[in-house]
Each structure stands twice: as C-alpha cells, then as structure tokens.
Amino acid sequence: KNKKAVVIYTWSPHMAWSMQGLPEILALGKELSVRVVILLDPFADELSAKKRVQLNSWPEDSLRKMRSESLINLGARIHYPSYVFVQDGKVIGPVVPGYKFPERIRSLMKKRLKI
Numbered sequence: 001k002n003k004k005a006v007v008i009y010t011w012s013p014h015m016a017w018s019m020q021g022l023p024e025i026l027a028l029g030k031e032l033s034v035r036v037v038i039l040l041d042p043f044a045d046e047l048s049a050k051k052r053v054q055l056n057s058w059p060e061d062s063l064r065k066m067r068s069e070s071l072i073n074l075g076a077r078i079h080y081p082s083y084v085f086v087q088d089g090k091v092i093g094p095v096v097p098g099y100k101f102p103e104r105i106r107s108l109m110k111k112r113l114k115i
Helices: 016-032 046-056 069-074 102-112
Strands: 002-011 034-040 082-087
Touching: 002 016, 016 034, 016 046, 016 102, 082 102
Parallel strands: 002 034
Antiparallel strands: 002 082
16 A cells, blocks of 8 residues: 555535545545545534444544644635545645546546556
C-alpha cells in the first residue's frame, strides 16, 4: 500500500450523492492501494449518519467528523462530497467538490498521486 498517498473524502447523510460515492471511493482506494480517510460533515445529524453507516455496512470510522481548520480553509466543507488528494503530507491540487463518477476519480487519483 502506498502509505504516503491519501484521499480524504467528505460526506453527509443529507447529500445523496455523497453517500453514493462513499463505497466507490473505498473500492478505488483498495484497488489502487491508496489510503482513504472518510470524514463526516461536522453539522450532520449524528443519528442519521449512524443509521446510514449501519445500513450500508460502512466502516465505523466513517462517522469521524471533519474538524480540521486546514481542510475547512481549503474549501472541503463547501459541498459534500469533496475529495482532497494528499501526497507525502501535502495537499495536491485544489479540493474537488461534488460527486464524480469512479472513472473520473480513478483518473484524478492516478494523476495527482502519481500512481
């Protein structure tokens, strides 16, 4: 696994496309050996989020709320989902807001993370 490459994925139980993309980004992370960090909208209804995680058998750490001021300043809270690409501890390129089909995210992962 490429431990230096990370994709941060933000989601909200109130945004249908962010829930669509969550299992997709997890699968892409596995396929490309890239660590995926899932962060929940800090203003999301916790009960609704827990229900979605349980219903879909997503990892429990999908309930970890985004609290990073750096991510907020980058614009990761503007839309759910958002994708943030990190290589060697540095954010690569701008935050990608909004749901993207798996082919597009695979392409961005390969380009930005040089994999």
